[in-house]
Amino acid sequence: MKEFLERLQREVVLSEGYLTGLFWANPENYNFYPEDKINSKTFLNPVYGFFLELGRRAAKKQLKYFDDISISEVVKDLGVEKHYSQYGGFDTINELIYETRGKEENLEAYYKEIKKYNLLKNLVELFGERVLQLNGNYDYKKMSKEQLHTYWNDKVNQLAIDGDNQYDEHHLLDNIDEDIEEMDTSPDVGLPFYDAKKLTGICTGWAHGHVYMYGGFGGSGKTSFTVNKVIMSCIENKEELLVIANEQSIKEFRKILLITALGAMNRDREQSERKYVGRQRLNEGGFTKEEKERLKEAKQWLHDLCDGDKKLITFVFMENYVMEDVKKLIKYYAARGISRVIVDTAKPSEGDNNMARWERFVEDAKELYKLAKPNGGGLNLAVWMNVQLADSALKMRFLNEYALGEGRKAKNEVSVFFTGRFMWDDEYEGGKKELLVTQWRKDPFTNEYGEVIEPLKKDKDKNAQCFLIFTSKNRRGQDYKTGQRVLVMKPHFGVNAWTEIGWTTVFDDHNY
Secondary structure, three states: OHHHHHHHHHHHHHHHHHHHHHHHHOOOHHHHOOOOOOOHHHOOOHHHHHHHHHHHHHHHOOOOOOOHHHHHHHHHHHOOHHHHHHOOHHHHHHHHHHHOOOOHHHHHHHHHHHHHHHHHHHHHHHHHHHHHOOEOOEOOOOOOHHHHHHHHHHHHHHHHHHHHOOOOOOOOOOOHHHHHHHHHHOOOOOEOOOOOHHHHHHHOOEOOOEEEEEEEOOOOOHHHHHHHHHHHHHHHOOOOEEEEEOOOOHHHHHHHHHHHHHHHHHOOOOHHHOOOOOOOHHHHOOOOHHHHHHHHHHHHHHHHHOOOOOOOEEEEEOOOOOHHHHHHHHHHHHOOOOOEEEEEOOOOOOOOOOOOHHHHHHHHHHHHHHHHOOOOOOOOOEEEEEEEOOHHHHHOOOOOHHHHHHHHHHHHHOOEEEEEEEOOHHHOOOOOOOOEEEEEEEOOOOOOEEEEEEEOOOOOOHHHOOEEEEEEEEOOOOOHHHOOOEEEEEEEOOOOEEEEEEEEOOOOOOOO
């Protein structure tokens, strides 16, 4: 390091000497270059730095002309006789004054050169010898101080970007032909939702690199829906999955999964051959021999469906939901090959009293997006997050991001945002707000399927209400603003089956 600083001293010595000589020849120059702009610390050669400061002190004493006698008095007052003598006394500065005759117009150039070399000294201390190495268009001798500052500031910014790995640079107009071929041979199709062609078609499945948010009201079956459409899909397609839960335990999830399996395995059987176990019976216990056999059969059906991989679904329960811990978990399992994640239920994480709950909720959604994104430091994950809609939205007939209450900005961080609610009584046949549902039915005479548009009849069974799925945002297809209709489903909670009925339109009444 010492040799590089000595090199800089040699290169700037003339500018430092000439500038000092010009200041001493005309002390008024000190008025135009105050101490905060240039001082002895700006100089790399201590001799000229000393004389520069000595001249400034003399100028402050209102000396308009520097001669040997007047300067000797200033030296004595300052108590710097030793340095003054060591550096050659007045003979040194007198020689500089003589050398700078006719160079007055170069004063600003000398000043800029000195400031530039002071910057170079600091850069060498930070980055070492490469500051003085020529590299392509980089030539520190030819560059101005401002150019050097810009160049090395850009290097620091690049280090920051590379360190955070948050940006990937590409050229938009490049490699388009390759992308066309890739789109043709490797379509961007996500994991299909279980037994849900219409739901899958809305967003082309559950794809990597995206966050999917599903919002429902308390008690509306968010977990049941997720087990049926998302977890069952992972089991069927042998996709590893991480479930992070903070409300329902693993035993509750297993109950829902067993009920779902019973419903699915019996779906294609004749009515008389279907064998179920009532959902409530799983809580009551004391199974009959037949009930236990059916549950064992459901377990075996799941085992066969996933080829016996008991570790396919990893379940983690978090007593305290803290986003930093969630991120650590996701990163831990992502490093072990699990790229699909369910968060049930995503809510404002605990332990942060510095912001409102809704602000925390939005920030948490942003953190999940950063993990999920395919580039810029993301892990290219498929994330599904269940959220609870605000109670204030219970009066909303049309559901969109306003159903999230004050946390509606979380919508900005997700690629797909579904919201769901049960149909209201007046939306069935004969109601003031009845909904016309487009369905496909088989004609009993021609045995062909055709489109039927009619309202739905209210089922006498209160537990068999129809359910509406709104597509409030969709980066992978249409949403309600661009023509996506509302999906009508019929949940059968006794066997946790969610059957797709058809499409309807719910008009936005702006009741939010």
